Amino acid sequence: MLSDNIKQMSWLDSLNSEQLLAVKTTEGPVLVLSGAGTGKTRVLTSRFAYIVLTELAKSQNVLAVTFTKKATQEMRDRILLMINTKDEQLWVGTFHSICHRILRQHARCIGLNNDFAIYDTNDQLRLIKQIIKEKKFDFKESKSALEMIQLLKDRNITPKMYEEIANSIEDIASLYHSYQNHLNILNACDFGDLLLHCITIFKNYQDILNEYQNQFQYILVDEYQDTNLAQNEWLNLLASKHRNICCVGDDDQSIYSWRGAEITNILNFNKNYPETKIVYLEKNYRSTKDIINVAADLIDNNTQRHPKRMQLGKSTDEISAIVDIYQLRDESEEANFVVNKIEAIKKTTKLNELAILVRVRYQIYKFEEKLKKANISYKIFGGLSFYDHQEILDALAYLRVVLNPDDDRAFERIVNVPSREVGTVTMRKIRTIAYNQNISLVNAARQLNKPSQLKSLLLDFDRWHSLISIISNAELLKKILGESKYLAMWYRKNSEERLKNLKKLIKNIDNSGDNIKAFLERIPPSMNDKLHEIDNDKEYLNIMTLHGAKGLEFDVVFLPGWEEGKVPLIRDNNLEEERRLAYVGLTRARKKVYISYSKYKYVYNDYECIQLSNQPSRFIKELPSESCRITRR
DNA sequence: GGGAGAGGGCTTTTT
DNA sequence: GCCCTCTCCC
DSSP: OHHHHHHHTGGGGGSOHHHHHHHHOOSSOEEEEEOTTSOHHHHHHHHHHHHHHTTSSOGGGEEEEESSHHHHHHHHHHHHHHHTOOOTTOEEEEHHHHHHHHHHHHGGGGTOOTTOEEEOHHHHHHHHHHHHHHTTOOOSOHHHHHHHHHHHHHTTOOHHHHHHHSOTTOHHHHHHHHHHHHHHHTTEEEHHHHHHHHHHHHHHOHHHHHHHHHHOSEEEESSGGGOBHHHHHHHHHHHTTTOOEEEEEOGGGOOOGGGTBOHHHHHSHHHHSTTOEEEEEOEESSSOHHHHHHHHHHHTTOSSSOOOOOEEOSOTTSOOOOEEEEEESSHHHHHHHHHHHHHHHTTTSOGGGEEEEESSGGGHHHHHHHHHHHTOOEEEOSSOOGGGSHHHHHHHHHHHHHHOTTOHHHHHHHTTSSOOSOOHHHHHHHHHHHHHHTOOHHHHHTTOOOOHHHHHHHHHHHHHHHHBTTBOHHHHHHHHHHHTTHHHHHHHTTOHHHHHHHHHHHHHHHHHOSOHHHHHHHSOOOSSSOGGGTTTTSOOEEEEEHHHHTTOOEEEEEEOOOBTBBTTBOSSOOHHHHHHHHHHHHTTEEEEEEEEEESEEEEEOSSOEEEEEOOBOHHHHTSOGGGEEEEEO
16 A cells, blocks of 8 residues: 555656655654745645655645635645545645634634634724724724734734733724624624634633644645744644644745734744754746846845745756846836837737736736737736625626626526526526537526526526617616616615625726626636636736735746835835845746836826936846846937 | 715735 | 725705
């Protein structure tokens, strides 16, 4: 059995010696410092599979934690392939989902019922506003009040603890206190609570802590540099028995301090666990020589880091291109320059392999304008989670099915929303007909006589379809949502928030000026609903923030706006984190980087438009001259 | 009081 | 570009 398993591990052969060391050093605390493009994910999944296949532990005795659902999904899929099972019970998940799973078992320990609700940001904000009003607190900014409470939770500080360390008459302490009371009364918790409650249970119930400590003989942590104090405490509690904790991360890519991430977790890990073995993954298999050289020199200016240096991992016969830095007149010229370059490059490289990475979201606007003019399709990532909402996805599904009756996925989504007596039995019938005759679900449904509500929905589809481009898009959507009784469903449920969002969607569609098809295509991809898979064959230029680009890679990367004040963004003076952000941007590129900045900016005062000079980013001076070239226009 | 429209200000985002 | 706030009008 064991020898069979070892044969299965042929993927070990493809790892380099450092990666192999990171995989095979299973006992005791291990810190894997994994630079950009050094095969971090491979090490993590290989290590999980190695532990299971060498029978050091059963798969349910290994815990792997990540930050995003996407990372979890990727990791889980790869691990399942490697250990060749379909075990759905793996303990691979986000910090929040694992805590959630634990909390559902033991909610009563902290005074919640097992069916407690989880508040999202909207719910939180609504509650905060309500409390501020109720208690007549003097907070203008409910949002920043919520952010402060969240940061306290990230630091593992309960209302009680905060009242002790802060001035007790301080309003935020009092607000935090009543916010938490309200949550408890509502049988609810927020995202931060998932962790805090879990920690509280671990601390107050030794038997429960023991149970999980015994279960998780091996712990793997992804993106360790992004953990906050609460997450670190949670990990320490779980790992303190077996001490087989392996944290993988890159201190040079720690860019989420404003979200509570503590770079000191990764910097001090080996001090907290003195027996730690550190493995350095420094061979970068992503980028060319010059890009690596530029990025490594830049990040070397930081003082708060584990000393190390990223190295070229690829064979050297690959042609390396210098990092090009361009000075343009102003923002508009800069956007023109980037778009012109893209037009030239797209003749030889797929648009999907190009990316514009900005520091702040409003930089995107200038590029959009020029890209539209040049007729280059682009996709803006991240930002709004608006399109993740259930009601928005439903509404869009209605639009999709009306536009294109063959859209089976959209049809499945809304055929019984609101309820039209189309349950699993009817759907099974429809699917069978569709499958046998190789037709779409809508066409299959037409062959049924019952239920009558379905029949009338199908007639509605036809009627709405005939109205496309006769009435405005907004009118059409309004009509569809009204006549399908979809709006009525939410009215009945008294869901103001959802109705508000639907209104916003109608407004968006109204302002877009697109035809419906174009509108639907412009909708950003979503993790809940894999809309982007539909257009997988279509080519888009990628546009996103530097934060949003972490973990991704492209052939060619544009880094605009490298001016003092923007890159680095001057606000709370966290210069080293800004440098890390620039480093993240540079290391996204496989083949070529274009940095650009503008010489002038325009500022409006009450009467006129004033021209001011920009200073080029101080980071540009920190780049090695042998690997880059500055061009002034 | 609330809905609509205009204008100013703007980190960064996941669960 | 978007969001929030302010104002105006019903």
